[in-house]
Amino acid sequence: xxxxxxxxxxxxxxxxxxxxxxxxxxxxxxxxxxxxxxxxxxxxxxxxxxxxxxxxxxxxxxxxxxxxxxxxxxxxxxxxxxxxxxxxxxxxxxxxxxxxxxxxxxxxxxxxxxxxxxxxxxxxxxxxxxxxxxxxxxxxxxxxxxxxxxxxxxxxxxxxxxxxxxxxxxxxxxxxxxxxxxxxxxxxxxxxxxxxxxxxxxxxxxxxxxxxxxxxxxxxxxxxxxxxxxxxxxxxxxxxxxxxxxxxxxxxxxxxxxxxxxxxxxxxxxxxxxxxxxxxxxxxxxxxxxxxxxxxxxxxxxxxxxxxxxxxxxxxxxxxxxxxxxxxxxxxxxxxxxxxxxxxxxxxxxxxxxxxxxxxxxxxxxxxxxxxxxxxxxxxxxxxxxxxxxxxxxxxxxxxxxxxxxxxxxxxxxxxxxxxxxxxxxxxxxxxxxxxxxxxxxxxxxxxxxxxxxxxxxxxxxxxxxxxxxxxxxxxxxxxxxxxxxxxxxxxxxxxxxxxxxxxxxxxxxxxxxxxxxxxxxxxxxxxxxxxxxxxxxxxxxxxxxxxxxxxxxxxxxxxxxxxxxxxxxxxxxxxxxxxxxxxxxxxxxxxxxxxxxxxxxxxxxxxxxxxxxxxxxxxxxxxxxxxxxxxxxxxxxxxxxxxxxxxxxxxxxxxxxxxxxxxxxxxxxxxxxxxxxxxxxxxxxxxxxxxxxxxxxxxxxxxxxxxxxxxxxxxxxxxxxxxxxxxxxxxxxxxxxxxxxxxxxxxxxxxxxxxxxxxxxxxxxxxxxxxxxxxxxx
Amino acid sequence: xxxxxxxxxxxxxxxxxxxxxxxxxxxxxxxxxxxxxxxxxxxxxxxxxxxxxxxxxxxxxxxxxxxxxxxxxxxxxxxxxxxxxxxxxxxxxxxxxxxxxxxxxxxxxxxxxxxxxxxxxxxxxxxxxxxxxxxxxxxxxxxxxxxxxxxxxxxxxxxxxxx
Numbered sequence: 001x002x003x004x005x006x007x008x009x010x011x012x013x014x015x016x017x018x019x020x021x022x023x024x025x026x027x028x029x030x031x032x033x034x035x036x037x038x039x040x041x042x043x044x045x046x047x048x049x050x051x052x053x054x055x056x057x058x059x060x061x062x063x064x065x066x067x068x069x070x071x072x073x074x075x076x077x078x079x080x081x082x083x084x085x086x087x088x089x090x091x092x093x094x095x096x097x098x099x100x101x102x103x104x105x106x107x108x109x110x111x112x113x114x115x116x117x118x119x120x121x122x123x124x125x126x127x128x129x130x131x132x133x134x135x136x137x138x139x140x141x142x143x144x145x146x147x148x149x150x151x152x153x154x155x156x157x158x159x160x161x162x163x164x165x166x167x168x169x170x171x172x173x174x175x176x177x178x179x180x181x182x183x184x185x186x187x188x189x190x191x192x193x194x195x196x197x198x199x200x201x202x203x204x205x206x207x208x209x210x211x212x213x214x215x216x217x218x219x220x221x222x223x224x225x226x227x228x229x230x231x232x233x234x235x236x237x238x239x240x241x242x243x244x245x246x247x248x249x250x251x252x253x254x255x256x257x258x259x260x261x262x263x264x265x266x267x268x269x270x271x272x273x274x275x276x277x278x279x280x281x282x283x284x285x286x287x288x289x290x291x292x293x294x295x296x297x298x299x300x301x302x303x304x305x306x307x308x309x310x311x312x313x314x315x316x317x318x319x320x321x322x323x324x325x326x327x328x329x330x331x332x333x334x335x336x337x338x339x340x341x342x343x344x345x346x347x348x349x350x351x352x353x354x355x356x357x358x359x360x361x362x363x364x365x366x367x368x369x370x371x372x373x374x375x376x377x378x379x380x381x382x383x384x385x386x387x388x389x390x391x392x393x394x395x396x397x398x399x400x401x402x403x404x405x406x407x408x409x410x411x412x413x414x415x416x417x418x419x420x421x422x423x424x425x426x427x428x429x430x431x432x433x434x435x436x437x438x439x440x441x442x443x444x445x446x447x448x449x450x451x452x453x454x455x456x457x458x459x460x461x462x463x464x465x466x467x468x469x470x471x472x473x474x475x476x477x478x479x480x481x482x483x484x485x486x487x488x489x490x491x492x493x494x495x496x497x498x499x500x501x502x503x504x505x506x507x508x509x510x511x512x513x514x515x516x517x518x519x520x521x522x523x524x525x526x527x528x529x530x531x532x533x534x535x536x537x538x539x540x541x542x543x544x545x546x547x548x549x550x551x552x553x554x555x556x557x558x559x560x561x562x563x564x565x566x567x568x569x570x571x572x573x574x575x576x577x578x579x580x581x582x583x584x585x586x587x588x589x590x591x592x593x594x595x596x597x598x599x600x601x602x603x604x605x606x607x608x609x610x611x612x613x614x615x616x617x618x619x620x621x622x623x624x625x626x627x628x629x630x631x632x633x634x635x636x637x638x639x640x641x642x643x644x645x646x647x648x649x650x651x652x653x654x655x656x657x658x659x660x661x662x663x664x665x666x667x668x669x670x671x672x673x674x675x676x677x678x679x680x681x682x683x684x685x686x687x688x689x690x691x692x693x694x695x696x697x698x699x700x701x702x703x704x705x706x707x708x709x710x711x712x713x714x715x716x717x718x719x720x721x722x723x724x725x726x727x728x729x730x731x732x733x734x735x736x737x738x739x740x741x742x743x744x745x746x747x748x749x750x751x752x753x754x755x756x757x758x759x760x761x762x763x764x765x766x767x768x769x770x771x772x773x774x775x776x777x778x779x
Numbered sequence: 780x781x782x783x784x785x786x787x788x789x790x791x792x793x794x795x796x797x798x799x800x801x802x803x804x805x806x807x808x809x810x811x812x813x814x815x816x817x818x819x820x821x822x823x824x825x826x827x828x829x830x831x832x833x834x835x836x837x838x839x840x841x842x843x844x845x846x847x848x849x850x851x852x853x854x855x856x857x858x859x860x861x862x863x864x865x866x867x868x869x870x871x872x873x874x875x876x877x878x879x880x881x882x883x884x885x886x887x888x889x890x891x892x893x894x895x896x897x898x899x900x901x902x903x904x905x906x907x908x909x910x911x912x913x914x915x916x917x918x919x920x921x922x923x924x925x926x927x928x929x930x931x932x933x934x935x936x937x938x939x940x941x942x
Contacts, residue, residue, distance in 0.1 A: 020876075023881070026876075031857065031860060031869065032816015032884075034881055038815070039816075187914075189820045189826060189880065190820070191820075237880070239880050242916070483880055486879070657917075660918060660919035660922070661916075662919075664919030695910070696910040696924065699919055705921075
């Protein structure tokens with residue numbers, strides 16, 4: 001297909017919802033003609049910006065010698081906190097994220113000043129000048145440090161049902177344990193970037209790589225001290241987001257915009273990769289401590305859990321992220337008596353932020369570890385323990401009061417256990433392990449139940465705008481961001497089918513605050529659910545007008561008008577879609593409409609931590625088999641089998657892509673991606689040379705993904721289910737397969753006498769080896 | 780400021796430019812020649828998004844200087860399709876969903892195209908090993924490998940038909 005064309009098809013178009021269609025820009029991506037912000041033609045007079053970073057984790061900023069920076073050859077302008085005309089803040093919820101530090105430095109890598117220069121090279125060199133005079137202060141860096149002094153960024157929260165302490169005390173078996181899990185860098189391939197262009201009346205147009213253009217618009221306007229209406233933020237596509245461009249992009253957009261208005265010139269700010277990794281927030285690392293009481297089958301009777309999360313120096317989205325960790329402490333399991341205490345810790349490190357799963361992965365890993373530990377000390381198959389704890393009739397209410405009565409979890413697990421041959425492979429692995437001393441294999445099946453909706457209820461709204469032109473071609477615009485997930489294509493499919501025309505007649509245009517305002521972030525897996533419904537509403541409005549017009553023109557009831565195969569049928573009459581549109585235009589019928597959607601049924605009371613925060617749950621399960629070298633701890637995934645619930649998929653190819661990619665990204669988090677901060681609070685893993693992201697060879701050749709074919713019982717867009725985040729947690733199976741392999745190194749089979757498998761995440765070879773040495777008694 | 784004059788062939792066209800000695804090939808391509816399909820991902824020669832062909836070999840264009848490419852024959856993603864027809868690797872990545880956000884795609888495609896010249900019938904293991912220098916954060920590589928396998932098949936069939 002030719003780039004950019006909207007050709008009329010030579011054969012009648014057929015509906016595409018539910019079919020596998022390539023990504024909407026696939027034909028341009030493979031040619032290198034799908035531009036990202038850094039690829040756009042550069043406006044005349046463009047300046048490049050760079051940021052001067054703190055070299056202390058905590059301290060008082062006594063002075064900044066900006067004259068020295070300004071004197072650097074090529075430098076045109078500098079900015080410090082005092083130069084910001086509006087609000088020096090980009091905090092999304094709490095106002096505690098300065099764009100540039102004022103008197104207090106709170107993490108190593110914090111932005112102190114910014115510089116704009118004729119060339120990128122000059123800007124970056126000037127930003128590296130040592131110009132800050134700092135009085136260092138003691139830094140709180142770790143979860144342990146912060147818990148010891150109760151350094152909280154937000155107040156602790158508690159979710160409880162029943163009497164956990166009494167239930168634990170009265171149970172036949174009791175266990176207590178801990179689990180630590182590391183954070184994760186997003187490593188979107190396209191780094192943070194904004195291009196700001198001054199506009200009339202003191203406004204600014206910002207091209208920004210963000211998942212949340214509306215918030216960037218508002219924060220840029222606040223920083224500039226101008227009305228929101230003077231700021232337009234446009235985003236055609238991201239080179240990956242994963243949560244890392246939900247709140248994190250605003251600071252860079254604001255700096256580019258501030259320079260643009262200060263200099264009257266266009267300004268581009270693209271972070272160097274190392275700076276990007278140092279400056280931007282990551283997945284929260286957690287420390288879990290628990291006490292559990294259970295019966296002989298491993299069925300939980302009481303559970304008390306403490307979730308301690310390193311939030312970094314500011315609140316960012318840590319409130320909602322830690323809430324979601326609490327919401328997912330049950331995963332697929334009924335917890336009759338439960339108490340969860342969530343600690344949101346303030347540390348002198350970068351402010352952690354959204355990352356695919358948004359706290360859900362941490363909560364879910366915690367309960368899975370509890371069940372694994374129970375299985376190990378009882379000498380039971382972990383899958384048997386998991387099954388004994390599943391939600392079911394009479395055991396179907398979550399700790400926050402939402403009923404789980406769709407029954408999908410147990411059925412999906414049973415089908416996957418059968419299709420992946422779990423029982424036979426469990427036996428084969430036991431034989432393999434009995435015969436091999438230095439190489440051990442492990443197997444695990446873990447399920448996922450992920451709540452779909454923003455847990456902050458008001459965010460569950462979306463808008464769309466559709467224009468039908470007089471030749472019958474269509475533009476659709478909505479508030480969602482295309483970041484690789486294929487959202488634009490899904491929206492095109494929905495709109496094309498509404499009008500009964502071909503996909504190739506629909507152009508999805510760049511998301512911009514100038515067309516659809518006050519949008520929510522493309523986050524919480526909500527992109528297609530919400531924007532799909534909004535776009536459908538807009539299309540149905542226009543279709544309704546066209547149907548009314550056709551009914552009158554051809555003298556039939558409106559119900560007798562249908563849109564199919566590129567034609568409009570009105571009783572006996574048939575007319576091409578474009579011909580009807582043209583006639584409607586001449587009859588002065590509006591061919592443009594907005595659409596709006598607000599997710600129904602959801603509510604949540606924060607005071608009691610109860611309600612129905614989710615419209616529905618998306619499910620999945622994975623079986624992973626691994627092999628571990630007991631002498632080095634090196635390991636690899638041999639095989640993965642996944643069964644995942646997308647409801648009635650809008651586009652199976654795109655959904656499978658999300659599942660495969662999410663699983664591997666989750667595997668990275670749990671097995672190889674290790675963030676290391678030193679005693680001075682410096683991130684030492686700030687490039688892919690030291691931060692190991694999964695590559696092609698880390699993925700097994702035996703990797704099957706099957707979709708669970710059951711329509712969403714809720715009235716979502718074509719009864720599909722959200723698919724962005726849930727698959728990430730399928731990778732829990734890899735982590736627990738590694739624990740299974742480590743368990744096989746114990747001197748004797750059966751219950752582990754010394755307690756559970758001592759393996760935290762990420763399960764790097766070093767940690768795996770340490771766990772083996774501990775367990776096998778060779779330490 | 781000292782500049783060097785470099786002359787090379789890019790996508791079949793002779794080009795020359797005056798550049799600073801420290802200019803990287805990727806800068807020459809993107810900034811001087813406006814061939815922005817070659818992307819900069821990590822700035823440090825690891826992610827592979829900037830992969831191009833230099834004298835027929837895939838090279839990370841942020842890892843060599845423009846001056847080192849003086850006299851070379853360079854092909855970028857924009858020059859891979861011939862007479863508007865997608866190269867088999869491009870077609871396979873499109874058709875078999877070998878991309879999501881698309882940022883790594885030009886480098887992946889260029890690297891894969893080089894592999895299939897050097898090894899027209901690679902095993903899955905050989906494909907996975909070859910592509911280790913190209914990071915994709917979205918797809919989990921599954922469909923990338925499938926796309927390369929399909930492209931290999933297409934190219935072999937085309938070669939057979941030509942014999």
